[in-house]
Amino acid sequence: MSTNKENQGGAPFDLGGFLTRYSMVIALVIVFILFYFLTDGRLLYAQNMSNLLLQNGYVLVMACGMLLCILTGGNIDLSVGSVICMVGGVAAVMITNHGFNIYLTILICLAIGVLAGVWQGYWIGYVRIPPFITTLGGMFVFRGFGRLILDSKTVSVQDAAFLNIFTAYIKVPGLDTDTRILSPLVIGALVVVFIFYSTISSRANKAKKGYRQNSALTDFGRSGLISVVLLAYCYLLSQYKGVSVMLLWVVAVCLIYHFITSKTAFGRYFYAVGGNEKATQLSGINTNKVYFIAYANMGLLAGLCGLLCLARVGSVTGSTGTSFEMDAIGSCFIGGASAYGGSGTVPGVIIGALLLGVINMGMSIMGIGDSWQYVVKGGVLLVAVIFDVVSNRKSGK
Amino acid sequence: MADIILEMKSITKEFPGVKALDNVNLVVERGEIHALIGENGAGKSTLMNVLSGTYPVGSYTGEIYYNGELCQFRTLKDSEAKGIVIIHQELALIPLLTIGENMFLGNEKKNKMGHIDWDRTYNEAEKHMQQVGLYESAQTLIKDIGTGKQQLVEIAKAFSKNVKLLILDEPTSSLNDEDAKMLLDLLMEFKKNGLTSIIITHKLNEIIYCADKATIIRDGSTIETLVKGVDEFSEDRIIKGMVGRPMDDRYPAREHKVRSEVGLEVKNWTVYHPLYHEKVVDNNISFKVHKGEVVGFSGLQGAGRTELAMSIFGRSYGFNISGELYLNGEKTELKSAEQAIRHGLAYVTEDRKTNGLILGESIRFNTTLARLDKVCGNGVIDTTAEQKVAEDMTEAMGTKTPSIEQKVGNLSGGNQQKALLGKWMFTEPEVLILDEPTRGIDVGAKYDIYCLINQMVEEGKSVIMISSEMPELIGMCDRIYIMNEGELKGELSAEEATQEKIMSFIISADD
Numbered sequence: 001m002s003t004n005k006e007n008q009g010g011a012p013f014d015l016g017g018f019l020t021r022y023s024m025v026i027a028l029v030i031v032f033i034l035f036y037f038l039t040d041g042r043l044l045y046a047q048n049m050s051n052l053l054l055q056n057g058y059v060l061v062m063a064c065g066m067l068l069c070i071l072t073g074g075n076i077d078l079s080v081g082s083v084i085c086m087v088g089g090v091a092a093v094m095i096t097n098h099g100f101n102i103y104l105t106i107l108i109c110l111a112i113g114v115l116a117g118v119w120q121g122y123w124i125g126y127v128r129i130p131p132f133i134t135t136l137g138g139m140f141v142f143r144g145f146g147r148l149i150l151d152s153k154t155v156s157v158q159d160a161a162f163l164n165i166f167t168a169y170i171k172v173p174g175l176d177t178d179t180r181i182l183s184p185l186v187i188g189a190l191v192v193v194f195i196f197y198s199t200i201s202s203r204a205n206k207a208k209k210g211y212r213q214n215s216a217l218t219d220f221g222r223s224g225l226i227s228v229v230l231l232a233y234c235y236l237l238s239q240y241k242g243v244s245v246m247l248l249w250v251v252a253v254c255l256i257y258h259f260i261t262s263k264t265a266f267g268r269y270f271y272a273v274g275g276n277e278k279a280t281q282l283s284g285i286n287t288n289k290v291y292f293i294a295y296a297n298m299g300l301l302a303g304l305c306g307l308l309c310l311a312r313v314g315s316v317t318g319s320t321g322t323s324f325e326m327d328a329i330g331s332c333f334i335g336g337a338s339a340y341g342g343s344g345t346v347p348g349v350i351i352g353a354l355l356l357g358v359i360n361m362g363m364s365i366m367g368i369g370d371s372w373q374y375v376v377k378g379g380v381l382l383v384a385v386i387f388d389v390v391s392n393r394k395s396g397k
Numbered sequence: 398m399a400d401i402i403l404e405m406k407s408i409t410k411e412f413p414g415v416k417a418l419d420n421v422n423l424v425v426e427r428g429e430i431h432a433l434i435g436e437n438g439a440g441k442s443t444l445m446n447v448l449s450g451t452y453p454v455g456s457y458t459g460e461i462y463y464n465g466e467l468c469q470f471r472t473l474k475d476s477e478a479k480g481i482v483i484i485h486q487e488l489a490l491i492p493l494l495t496i497g498e499n500m501f502l503g504n505e506k507k508n509k510m511g512h513i514d515w516d517r518t519y520n521e522a523e524k525h526m527q528q529v530g531l532y533e534s535a536q537t538l539i540k541d542i543g544t545g546k547q548q549l550v551e552i553a554k555a556f557s558k559n560v561k562l563l564i565l566d567e568p569t570s571s572l573n574d575e576d577a578k579m580l581l582d583l584l585m586e587f588k589k590n591g592l593t594s595i596i597i598t599h600k601l602n603e604i605i606y607c608a609d610k611a612t613i614i615r616d617g618s619t620i621e622t623l624v625k626g627v628d629e630f631s632e633d634r635i636i637k638g639m640v641g642r643p644m645d646d647r648y649p650a651r652e653h654k655v656r657s658e659v660g661l662e663v664k665n666w667t668v669y670h671p672l673y674h675e676k677v678v679d680n681n682i683s684f685k686v687h688k689g690e691v692v693g694f695s696g697l698q699g700a701g702r703t704e705l706a707m708s709i710f711g712r713s714y715g716f717n718i719s720g721e722l723y724l725n726g727e728k729t730e731l732k733s734a735e736q737a738i739r740h741g742l743a744y745v746t747e748d749r750k751t752n753g754l755i756l757g758e759s760i761r762f763n764t765t766l767a768r769l770d771k772v773c774g775n776g777v778i779d780t781t782a783e784q785k786v787a788e789d790m791t792e793a794m795g796t797k798t799p800s801i802e803q804k805v806g807n808l809s810g811g812n813q814q815k816a817l818l819g820k821w822m823f824t825e826p827e828v829l830i831l832d833e834p835t836r837g838i839d840v841g842a843k844y845d846i847y848c849l850i851n852q853m854v855e856e857g858k859s860v861i862m863i864s865s866e867m868p869e870l871i872g873m874c875d876r877i878y879i880m881n882e883g884e885l886k887g888e889l890s891a892e893e894a895t896q897e898k899i900m901s902f903i904i905s906a907d908d
Contacts, residue, residue: 209781264776265769272766275755282713282744282752283767283820284735285892 005185020391024336024351024384031355035362043358046240049233055358057250058084058305059313062328063254063335063349064257065301068294070332071261071270072339075124075131077295079329080302084321087147087306092155092316094360095162098257110303116142117299118292125292135295155313166311168315169242188234190353192227199223201311204210209314246308253301258346270294274341330377331356334384355380401465402427402562403448408459410443411822417443419543419617425562425595427886430588434602434639436616441597444614445564448478449483463562478562486570486744490539497522499533500554525553529583545576547608551576552583563587564595570699581607599697601904606684613638636900648872649844651851653891655875656688659726660744660859661709661828666720668701668708674716678704680883682720686828686859693874694863695899701883702863703747706830710744711737721809724828738767741827745817745834747863753817756806760798760816761787768824769785785887790819795845809841818849829853831860835869867896871889880905 019026029077037042042048053060062080069077091109094100112201123129157163175182206213213219237243261267272280273290281287305324310316335352337344356377363373403425406444410418418440424486425431433441446452448461450470463479470476473483489729490499497519506521508514522535531549539547555563569577575692577600584594585607598604613620613635620638623630639820664684670676679701686692693721707714709722711734722729731737737744746752754763764787765772772783787801794815798808804814814834820830831850835843850873853860864870870877871894879887879902887902 156651205781211781211784263778263780264774265778266775268762268766268769271758271762272755274755276751278752279746279755280766282710282734282740282746284711284733285766286733286735342755 011264011277023387023391024161024334024355025347027384028351028355029285029360031362032358035208035358035365036297039365043362044236046236048361048365050240050244051093052361053250053356054244054246055361056353057246057285057309057312057355058232058308058324059327059331059353060250060350061253061301061305061308061314062324063297063331064253064346065346066325066328066332067337067346067349068270069131069298070329070337070339071274071341071344072291072294073274075291075294075337075341076135076325076329077120077131077138077298077302078135078325079116079120079142080298080305081321082142082146082323083113083140083299083302083311083332084306085316086149086322087113087118087303088310088316088320089146089149091162091307091310092157093149095157096150096155100164102159104141106165110300111309113299113303113306114296115299117160119223119291121295121297124295125288125290126245131291131295143318146316146320150316150318152318154315154317157310158314163311163314164245166246166308168245170245170248171242176242181238184234184237184243185231185244195223196220207291222292246312247258249308251306253304254346254350261346266293271342274338274343276342282375300388312333326358330381334381334386338387353383400430401425401428401638402463404462405444405448406460406462406857408447408457410440410447410457412814412872417617418447421459421614421617421619423612423619426623427593428591429609430584430594430596432608432611433595433614434599434601434604434611434635436887439614440617441614442566443617444636445483445566445595445597448476449473449481451483470836477558480559482555482558482560482562484548484555484566484568486567488544488547488551488583490547490550492540492553493538495536495538496526496533496542496550497689499539499550500525500535500557510696514692521557522553525556528551528556528812530579543576545572548572548576548580549583560592562593562595564597567598567599568596568809569598569600577603578606593754601635604635605630605632611635615639625721633861633897636897636904639900645845647868649848649851651854653875654855656691656857658688659685660688660690661686661725661859661861662722662723662726663709664721666705666708666722667718668704670713670718671714671716678715678883680879681706682885683886684878685886686710686861688857689854689858690876691854691860691862691874693870693877694861694880695865695867695877695903696880696886697903698865699882702880705880706744706832706861706863709737710734710742710830713737713744738824742830743767743821743826743828744830745821747833747836749813749817754805754813754820757804759802760791760796760805760808760819761801763816764790764801764820767820771823788825789821790823791816793804793822794819794849811838814838814842814846818846822849826858828859828861829861832863833865835864835866836863843869870899871896 034044066077066080069075087109090112091105094105094108095102115118116138120134124131170183172183175186203213203216203219256386261270269285269290271281272285273287277287306321309320313320331353332344332349333339333352334355335344335348335350337349359376359380360373363376401424403423405421405423407832408421409416421444422755423444435441437511443452447457450472453471454469463481468476468479477745485852491682493515494502500522501518506517519535520651525533526533526549529549529552531546531553533546535540539550542550552563566579572580581603584596588594596608608625610622610624611630612622623634623638639717664683666679667677668679670678682705684692684730694705696702704714706867708718709731711731712718713734722731729740731740731742750756755766761783765783769778772779772786784801791798791801796812796815796819797807798812807812808816834846850862861872862874871891875891877889877894877899878885879899889898
């Protein structure tokens, strides 16, 4: 049986296993290098690198929620783009047309997002309407509500306090002046220290309990690599305006959902349902609730995205958020989430979103139009999933 | 010399870890009805799958001669081309298509343009339907006719393939007595026209009624072939052949320490089918299990045992469940699997791949799933504690695996079963319900599981064991309930239980 040969810790370096495991990271690096040369190095300009995450922030946030839906069995939520329009519209109208308090507005908007999610989650989880149909309905309904609220006009938001909550750049007195921005480097250094601290303490913990662990080279090599990339990115940020609050929002969401999916009992239920719903049910887990939460949560994150988009663009129209759901879904599948559910991780999804982001940005810098970007993105999505399916078939899944 | 249509010689077929067929021989004469008998898992269906090419040549050893020539079927199509047609127990009809469409599915009647010729399709369909005495329009949807008629459609379909040797796997199991008799009469009618049939059935009265010969298979080997008019051809004689294996110490000894306290009692339990709401699956069943007792449930497939167990386990099966449930003498309502687990029930499913394990996940993941809260603090999983639990359980169950991170889908059947048991032992059950706990696993793993059962009852827990293997029940249980067609037909103590007695309870219920 081939399974006995599966890579165990401490074994000599297994190139095949490494390539399969990190195939998407490798793909990202290759695509990055490719576009670096195609754009004569312009891809790596500080401004572009800063924008890479800010432009794709909404994708990352949505993709975290979409991952939970997909985990339950390859189910997707088509309505998120419309929820973004609806929530953004409510926020813009409340702030600009009626002068509401911005914090109250944010709370109400998030609540509307949750409500939209609860509505869909109820039908999907408890009445078992197929998610595709339910969210297709939601896609039309919420888009319609969005347009009604906006009265088919473009509404812009100029309220500085609101914009600052999402789009300001962090200025720490003493560290950052108009000519010199140090805060990204300080933040980066602190994170690097934390990464190494947690690697060392986890290794020590495993050693004490006598658990099998990776070789020191693997663990520290990985930490070192992540640290180098992180510090380089922070350096670029320090060259261009510094750290945006938007970035903090996005990073926070990614960290929270990574924690939920990898460390909590409830997070594990998503994998269980996607892996085998019947067995999960007989293990005493309320699978209806798992579906419900996946979609209710998606609503919350879509609501948050509505606010992020509004703040970043500064205005909302009836077509805001169109086809955003496809970016989120694409990121998940490119990032290794199974189209049948039951597998996928937040770090994978982040890689998937970045891959799409780099392709977008690289082609934009090169001056290649939207149309070709669609062609390339679609191709990448298909290739990624084919790769996933074929490699799973080989390993005898 | 007799006219032999089919001869299967020294057929041996192995699955990973199990020898399903061991040197099986079968000789069928032209124009006879030949019954194939044996307990569940004896190898009857495997043998027929070898014959039909479902298991292609090369995956088994031995030779098949059909009309005197050596056959090497690679697919079902190969055997059908020769006129061998198998009709499975679960009918392979598509409910939302018409009778005619079903009959020519994969074999469509086309016109010169390559389109389906509907006139011809329905015309020929009705011709074959009349052959089997089915007078319906061929444009009727399958879902609109009863199971009896659906069975006839399958036979008509076989005729459309120009059948010479018809194999029927449990053809009457889903029919009522009247439809069953009609079907058997039909077979006898076809026999006059020279059709040869092999019929697999549990219902011995049917064999006596229609078969000319009966070959008995036990534990993957042919035991004997009885010929009507030559050998004694009675139910008693057949039962003796079916169960007459020697009983050795395949079951670990246990001091029987049944306590007087009742762990679980069920009164007047009635369950309806979840889809067909008027169909009673379990009818007014009452039973109890003491602490320290192993209680067996015997019966044929479809007797309602699994459904009974699952409906007790937090209403995980069924519709409109009524009756009373007592745990430790206290009346309890269990409305969900979660409540059942909290009250100390564990149900180890008969179908570990579909209902038991998450095959794509690790042993660790599966072990803790039913009580994840035990390794959690504030909803966050304590990875270290979880690993320890999984390792302890793997060791306690004797699961053979390179590591607890191994996907359970990659384990052998026996080790999967142990992983499944480990999952439920982790819930620390007071009442353990085992549904076919040793199905499809090898002798060594079976023994380990029996030892575990003994250990449970020694600790004063209650064990319910559903099994189709009668020797296993007799070897392990303190008491055995016998079920048939949703009803409790009898109860035997360990001392009085014999396979013949159990079988006679089941058979008598059929009349």
